[in-house]
Amino acid sequence: MEIIKAGTNFNVVGRMKFAAMASLAVIVISILSLLFHGGPNLGIDFAGGTLVQIQFKDTTKVNEIRNALKTNNLGNSVIQQFGYEGDNEFLVKTEKSSSELKGISANIEEALASQFAEGTFDIRRTEVVGPKVGKDLRQKGILAILYAIVGILIYITWRFKFRYAIGAIIALMHDVIITVGIFSLLNKEFSLPIIAALLTIIGYSLNDTIVVYDRIRENIREIKRRTLGDIVNSSINQTLSRTVLTSVTTLLVVCALFFLGGAVIHDFAFALLVGIAIGTYSSVFIASPTVLVWETLWPSKKNRK
Amino acid sequence: MFDKNIKMRAGIALVVVMIALLFLIPSISQKLPSFWTNNVDKIHLGLDLQGGMHLVLEVETEKALESAMERLSNDLKDVLMDKKIKFRRLDHIDGNLISLELPSGEMSDRFSMVLDDYFPNLDIDSTETVEEKERIVLKMSAKDAEYIRKFALEQSLETIRNRVDQFGVTEPEIVPQANDRILIQLPGVKDPQRAINLIGKTALLEFKLVDEEHSLDEALRTGAPPGSIIVYGSKYDQERGKKIKTPYLLKKKTLLTGESLENAQVKISDRMGEAYVAIDFDSQGARDFDRITAQNVKKRLAIVLDGIVHSAPVIQERISGGSAQITGTFTMDEARDLAIVLRAGALPAPVKILEQRTVGPSLGQDSIDKGILSIIVGSILVLLFMLFYYKLSGFIANTALILNIILIMSALAAFRATLTLPGIAGIVLTIGMAVDANVLIFERIREELRLGKSARAAISGGYSKAFITIVDANITTLIAALVLFQFGTGPVKGFAVTLSIGILCSMFTAIFVTRIIYDYFIWHRKISLVSI
Numbered sequence: 001m002e003i004i005k006a007g008t009n010f011n012v013v014g015r016m017k018f019a020a021m022a023s024l025a026v027i028v029i030s031i032l033s034l035l036f037h038g039g040p041n042l043g044i045d046f047a048g049g050t051l052v053q054i055q056f057k058d059t060t061k062v063n064e065i066r067n068a069l070k071t072n073n074l075g076n077s078v079i080q081q082f083g084y085e086g087d088n089e090f091l092v093k094t095e096k097s098s099s100e101l102k103g104i105s106a107n108i109e110e111a112l113a114s115q116f117a118e119g120t121f122d123i124r125r126t127e128v129v130g131p132k133v134g135k136d137l138r139q140k141g142i143l144a145i146l147y148a149i150v151g152i153l154i155y156i157t158w159r160f161k162f163r164y165a166i167g168a169i170i171a172l173m174h175d176v177i178i179t180v181g182i183f184s185l186l187n188k189e190f191s192l193p194i195i196a197a198l199l200t201i202i203g204y205s206l207n208d209t210i211v212v213y214d215r216i217r218e219n220i221r222e223i224k225r226r227t228l229g230d231i232v233n234s235s236i237n238q239t240l241s242r243t244v245l246t247s248v249t250t251l252l253v254v255c256a257l258f259f260l261g262g263a264v265i266h267d268f269a270f271a272l273l274v275g276i277a278i279g280t281y282s283s284v285f286i287a288s289p290t291v292l293v294w295e296t297l298w299p300s301k302k303n304r305k
Numbered sequence: 306m307f308d309k310n311i312k313m314r315a316g317i318a319l320v321v322v323m324i325a326l327l328f329l330i331p332s333i334s335q336k337l338p339s340f341w342t343n344n345v346d347k348i349h350l351g352l353d354l355q356g357g358m359h360l361v362l363e364v365e366t367e368k369a370l371e372s373a374m375e376r377l378s379n380d381l382k383d384v385l386m387d388k389k390i391k392f393r394r395l396d397h398i399d400g401n402l403i404s405l406e407l408p409s410g411e412m413s414d415r416f417s418m419v420l421d422d423y424f425p426n427l428d429i430d431s432t433e434t435v436e437e438k439e440r441i442v443l444k445m446s447a448k449d450a451e452y453i454r455k456f457a458l459e460q461s462l463e464t465i466r467n468r469v470d471q472f473g474v475t476e477p478e479i480v481p482q483a484n485d486r487i488l489i490q491l492p493g494v495k496d497p498q499r500a501i502n503l504i505g506k507t508a509l510l511e512f513k514l515v516d517e518e519h520s521l522d523e524a525l526r527t528g529a530p531p532g533s534i535i536v537y538g539s540k541y542d543q544e545r546g547k548k549i550k551t552p553y554l555l556k557k558k559t560l561l562t563g564e565s566l567e568n569a570q571v572k573i574s575d576r577m578g579e580a581y582v583a584i585d586f587d588s589q590g591a592r593d594f595d596r597i598t599a600q601n602v603k604k605r606l607a608i609v610l611d612g613i614v615h616s617a618p619v620i621q622e623r624i625s626g627g628s629a630q631i632t633g634t635f636t637m638d639e640a641r642d643l644a645i646v647l648r649a650g651a652l653p654a655p656v657k658i659l660e661q662r663t664v665g666p667s668l669g670q671d672s673i674d675k676g677i678l679s680i681i682v683g684s685i686l687v688l689l690f691m692l693f694y695y696k697l698s699g700f701i702a703n704t705a706l707i708l709n710i711i712l713i714m715s716a717l718a719a720f721r722a723t724l725t726l727p728g729i730a731g732i733v734l735t736i737g738m739a740v741d742a743n744v745l746i747f748e749r750i751r752e753e754l755r756l757g758k759s760a761r762a763a764i765s766g767g768y769s770k771a772f773i774t775i776v777d778a779n780i781t782t783l784i785a786a787l788v789l790f791q792f793g794t795g796p797v798k799g800f801a802v803t804l805s806i807g808i809l810c811s812m813f814t815a816i817f818v819t820r821i822i823y824d825y826f827i828w829h830r831k832i833s834l835v836s837i
Contacts, residue, residue: 001694006755053668099363099657101505106498124668126497128661133361144792151784159777193727196789196797200734200804203785207738207778211745214774242741242748249690249744250737253683257733260682262675264353264668265730272734 003248004241012284013233013292019285023174030181040180043189044127046141048134049095050104053125054112056088060121065090068115072107083263089124097130104128141195145176148199152206160213163300167290168209171282175205179275193268201275204250208243208283215239216288228295232288240284247280311828314821321813322708325715332718348718351725353796354673356666357492358500362465362656366485369457369654370401370450377427377445378403384423390415393438401450402430403443413439457653458485465489465504467649472503472642486659497663499638507611507655508646510563512597513555515605515617521554532557536607538614540634548634553614555607560597562651565590569647571640574632580640582631584647591627599623610643676729683733684710691740695747697836701822702743705814709739712810713803722806725799735807741778742815745771747837760835764823768816775816779808 034040044051054065062079069075069092077094096104105126112121129137149169156165176198183190215235223231254276258269331337332348352359378397385392395405407413420427420443430444445453462481469477469491478490494500516533529535536555539548567587573580586594597606598620607617608631615633635643688706691699713732717724750767758766783805790801826832 006751055667099659101501101658102498103501103658103661105661105663109498122665122667124665126661126663128658130657130659132363133660140792144788147791148785148788151788152781155781155784192797193800195792196727196800199785199789200800203782203804204738206781206785207741210778210781211774214777218770238752239748242744245694245744245748246738246741249687249740250734252686252690253679253733253737256679256683256686257730260675261679261730261733262672264672265726268727268730272730 002241003244008240009234009237010240011233012236013229013289016285016289016292019289023178023282023286026181027174027177030177030184033181033184037184037187040184040190041187042134042138043191044093044095044097044129044134045192046134046138046190047095048097048129048131049093050097050108050129051125051127052092052105052108052123053082054090054092055122055124056090056116057120058088060088060090060116062090064115065092065112069108069111071114072111074104074108074111077108087263089263097128099130137192141192144195145198145202148202149173152202156206156210156213160217161300163291163294163298164213166294167287168206168213170290171209171287172202172205172279174282174286175201175275175278178278179271182274183271188267188270191267193265194271197268197271197275200272201279204276205279205282208246208279209287211242212236212239212283212288213291216291229292232292236284236288243280243284247276250276311821311824314817315825318818318821322711325712327715328719329711329715332714346718346721348714349721349723350669350673351723351728351796351799352490352492352662352669353664353726354669354676354724355492356664356669357490358494358497359660359662360489360491360501360504360658361482361660362461362487362489362505363659364458364461364485364487364652364656365654366454366457367400367654370445370453371397372654373453374401374403374445377424381405381424381427381443384419385416388415388419390419392416398442401445403427405441405443407439407441408437416441454485458487460653461656462487464650464652468503468645471645471649472500474500487656493666494663495666497661499642501658501661503642503646505656505658506646507652508563508643508649509611509651510566510647511559511609512561512594513557513559513607513609514601515607516554516556517604519554521552524554525552529554536609536612536614538607538617551614553607553617555609555614560606561586561590561593563647564651565593566647566650569644571637571644572630579632580635580637581633582635582640582644582647584629584631586627586629588627591625594627594629595623595625672726672729676726676733679733680710680729680736683736687736687740691743695743695837698743698747698750701819702740702747702815704822705743705811705819706736706739708818709807709810709814710736712814713807716806716810717803722802723799724803725796727796728799728803731800731803732807735804735811738782739807739811739815742771742775742811743819745775746816746819750835750837754835754837760833761827763835764827768820772816775812779812783808 062081065079066075069077074094077092080091080093082089082091092108094104098104105128109123149172153165153169156168179198179201183194212235215238216232219231219235251273254269254272257265258273261269328345331342331345374397378395381403382395385395391408393406396403398404407416417429420429426446426449427443428446430442433440458481462479465487466479469479469489474491474494476492478488480488482488489504491500519530519533524530524533524535533554534557536553537550538553540551565586566584567590568585570583571580572583601620602622603619605617605619608615610631615631631643684706688703691702691706693699695702710732713735716722746767749771750763753763753766754760786801786805786808790798790805
């Protein structure tokens with residue numbers, strides 16, 4: 001069976017400008033959304049705060065929970081349905097956190113216990129992150145992404161050439177910015193696992209990009225009498241079948257995670273889903289064409305005849 | 306030559322699989338001989354899967370430094386009086402500074418001798434002569450201050466370990482982090498608030514006399530007289546059914562602290578059936594207690610724990626037995642926990658909670674179930690897809706994939722890595738990405754076949770051309786995973802671990818193992834067509 005028939009020759013390089021415009025438009029929308037929302041929506045991992053996950057035995061309404069919380073002055077907490085409708089599971093979140101031994105989470109539990117009978121609800125998870133730790137994690141998260149980018153830049157420069165590294169980095173920034181933008185558009189929260197997802201997307205996007213680069217390098221060695229544009233285009237086409245197949249298998253498993261993995265990693269799986277789709281696109285339409293653009297602007301010595 | 310080679314490679318693969326199974330089986334099956342289960346650990350589950358509490362505390366080491374300075378300033382006072390050196394306004398001011406005034410002149414020489422002889426860790430920070438008086442500020446040397454901070458962290462660690470041990474948590478993890486933090490992982494804790502109280506309570510026990518010479522009401526209006534302080538106690542009010550605060554006027558001086566304790570136990574009083582904590586002093590403490598009670602018969606002695614008066618009974622007679630009781634309105638659990646913290650000793654400085662994450666056992670089990678379901682469904686989807694797309698070659702890739710999952714799991718057990726929920730996600734993701742190596746190889750083989758090469762040449766060409774690509778592509782993912790490992794905490798680290806292990810294992814199974822199967826068919830079965 002074949003999805004992409006042998007001898008397929010899409011004119012990817014010819015559609016470079018169109019792809020670049022489309023990507024640019026999405027990036028602009030992403031950045032605008034981030035500006036509009038005042039930066040990414042940081043979860044308690046990065047902003048600090050308290051989160052309590054509660055499961056009720058019976059059908060419970062958000063208002064009932066809010067009324068209960070009012071008894072302990074926590075009425076302005078964010079209360080969200082968690083998971084599926086019938087689960088009766090809720091998240092209570094507040095920016096407040098306390099470094100005292102008896103924390104906000106204990107106050108929330110106390111407030112619930114005052115309104116709901118014992119045994120009708122189950123505190124399944126509590127998370128308290130102080131502002132100091134939140135700040136630490138924020139810095140560490142940004143540093144982690146920067147370190148990963150630098151490490152990869154060095155590796156690709158060593159294995160290929162600097163211009164390839166530039167193409168790869170532009171492609172992965174493209175992926176990260178758009179994924180972050182989509183999170184911002186949907187007003188989804190950034191937590192630690194989302195940083196893990198972003199780094200995975202970086203890894204995956206590069207994986208894809210490098211396969212194409214490898215083919216370009218091989219073709220340059222073997223076919224001397226063609227323009228770089230031609231070589232890039234046929235390299236993309238030769239690897240297209242593999243690019244699509246790997247995306248399919250990866251997306252299959254990520255879908256399994258997204259639909260079956262449970263509410264706790266739902267957003268994490270969503271980030272992977274979006275990122276892998278975009279990563280596949282960028283390795284075809286952004287990474288290799290960037291090498292071409294770079295070559296046209298600053299030709300390497302060998303090609304300058 | 307190839308024949309021998311293939312036997313050796315198959316042998317290597319077989320040995321690897323056997324070792325993997327050796328490590329993996331104890332995690333799956335319970336009915337195994339004990340020599341096996343005793344020597345091989347089960348896969349260790351993270352707190353998010355087995356339930357439990359993750360806690361990061363900050364030890365307020367500055368407070369330890371301050372109380373050390375407080376003690377030093379008291380000692381200095383005693384020594385100066387002893388040596389008959391006149392001084393005024395000796396006080397511990399702010400942080401690690403002590404200030405005092407000396408009449409100027411020959412005194413300062415004797416003063417610096419006292420400093421050299423008795424207080425080598427105090428340096429003169431500044432001196433200033435104002436109106437015939439010398440104003441001196443003493444400072445603890447940076448090295449000693451650092452030592453005290455460090456010691457406070459070490460002692461806190463030790464104390465918390467003691468408390469947790471006595472509380473009875475299996476496999477707790479208590480380690481220092483940065484300069485003043487302690488990371489605590491307690492699997493399976495059911496009542497997080499109780500555990501926090503137990504771990505975080507400073508448990509500074511002090512015995513102070515009640516100041517009966519001054520009026521409490523006046524002190525409440527105008528502030529405590531010098532040498533005394535107002536301390537609150539909490540009493541359970543039967544009529545109103547809640548705890549109320551009552552003020553006490555106490556002498557500032559602490560007569561005895563919890564450091565003199567030898568043991569603390571929960572007892573039930575005969576008359577009321579109430580729980581109380583019985584404490585026994587060590588020999589020095591017993592002598593001190595004997596002297597204190599003898600000197601203060603008919604006076605009230607307050608028992609203060611962490612700045613709260615628990616009780617202030619009247620000393621009826623001299624107590625020489627070296628034991629005392631702490632009563633209050635305790636529940637049985639509260640009394641038991643109090644006994645634990647008193648036995649384990651006080652924390653040298655108060656602690657603050659920086660981070661607390663608790664997962665209940667029901668959510669943990671949920672995550673395990675859903676994670677396993679995702680792995681199974683994800684695997685089946687990929688297996689079917691590969692079989693459908695590549696036919697018999699897909700079957701070979703599937704063999705490698707299943708082997709890969711076994712290797713990842715056994716590597717987790719062998720290296721005692723922790724499996725977390727994101728870690729499970731990492732395994733699922735690896736399943737999708739692991740077949741990439743085979744996809745690369747198979748696409749290459751197809752290309753070679755299209756060029757009209759023989760099965761043997763196409764396979765060997767496909768493998769050799771795809772090899773470099775696979776290595777390059779996987780190393781970049783590995784770089785991202787390693788960075789993640791460095792940065793990650795708990796669950797995220799688990800993701801980095803399974804992703805890295807998965808990538809490394811997939812290179813072995815997807816390249817090395819599948820090649821053995823191909824070579825077997827090519828050289829032994831002499832096949833000339835590839836089902837791909």
